[in-house]
Amino acid sequence: DADVTQTPRNRITKTGKRIMLECSQTKGHDRMYWYRQDPGLGLRLIYYSFDVKDINKGEISDGYSVSRQAQAKFSLSLESAIPNQTALYFCATSDGERRNTEAFFGQGTRLTVV
Amino acid sequence: GQNIDQPTEMTATEGAIVQINCTYQTSGFNGLFWYQQHAGEAPTFLSYNVLDGLEEKGRFSSFLSRSKGYSYLLLKELQMKDSASYLCAVHSGGYQKVTFGTGTKLQVIP
Numbered sequence: 001d002a003d004v005t006q007t008p009r010n011r012i013t014k015t016g017k018r019i020m021l022e023c024s025q026t027k028g029h030d031r032m033y034w035y036r037q038d039p040g041l042g043l044r045l046i047y048y049s050f051d052v053k054d055i056n057k058g059e060i061s062d063g064y065s066v067s068r069q070a071q072a073k074f075s076l077s078l079e080s081a082i083p084n085q086t087a088l089y090f091c092a093t094s095d096g097e098r099r100n101t102e103a104f105f106g107q108g109t110r111l112t113v114v
Numbered sequence: 115g116q117n118i119d120q121p122t123e124m125t126a127t128e129g130a131i132v133q134i135n136c137t138y139q140t141s142g143f144n145g146l147f148w149y150q151q152h153a154g155e156a157p158t159f160l161s162y163n164v165l166d167g168l169e170e171k172g173r174f175s176s177f178l179s180r181s182k183g184y185s186y187l188l189l190k191e192l193q194m195k196d197s198a199s200y201l202c203a204v205h206s207g208g209y210q211k212v213t214f215g216t217g218t219k220l221q222v223i224p
Contacts, residue, residue: 035214040122040216041216042201042214042215042216042217043157043201043203043214044214045211045212045213088154090156090157102147102159102162103157103159103212104159105156105157105158106156107155107156108154108155108156
């Protein structure tokens with residue numbers, strides 16, 4: 001089983017719909033992140049959370065919201081999806097106890113907004 | 115803000131050596147990551163450099179010069195499976211923010 005699991009893996013939705021992407025982890029890490037990846041733009045940080053009570057905006061948070069339901073769960077919502085939110089979305093975790101910690105990524109959610 | 119530059123694409127021959135460069139400008143620099151990402155898959159960790167110099171890990175090595183804002187990833191004895199994107203990511207700031215470059219797509223040809 002994957003340490004970082006994202007659901008769904010693929011989703012097609014219509015403009016204006018609300019959609020939630022879910023992420024759960026079994027690594028016991030305190031830090032969780034949501035990124036989106038677009039061709040030519042690399043990975044861009046949407047939101048990050050350093051513990052259950054700590055939520056922070058990343059560089060491109062407009063149009064998105066998040067919820068950290070538990071240490072192991074971090075969900076991303078698009079309140080009213082628009083076509084330019086079509087992208088590959090990655091959840092990631094890291095261990096805040098280790099300064100040199102790398103991020104562990106989920107397998108990604110490919111979202112298409114039509 | 116941060117500025118991270120790496121070449122968009124590179125091509126190299128199986129069995130050869132390739133060097134992928136990354137330059138960056140940032141404040142509060144902590145270290146630099148390299149990740150590998152195969153098409154449609156999740157990025158996976160390759161290396162993390164904090165101090166100047168070369169760190170070797172099997173066929174892959176990573177170099178850092180903090181004063182020059184420069185890093186490179188060196189891949190030796192290239193294999194076809196090394197065809198992937200290589201992401202440079204800068205780790206900076208008190209909150210350990212990580213910012214990714216746009217990635218270098220490496221194609222290994224026979």
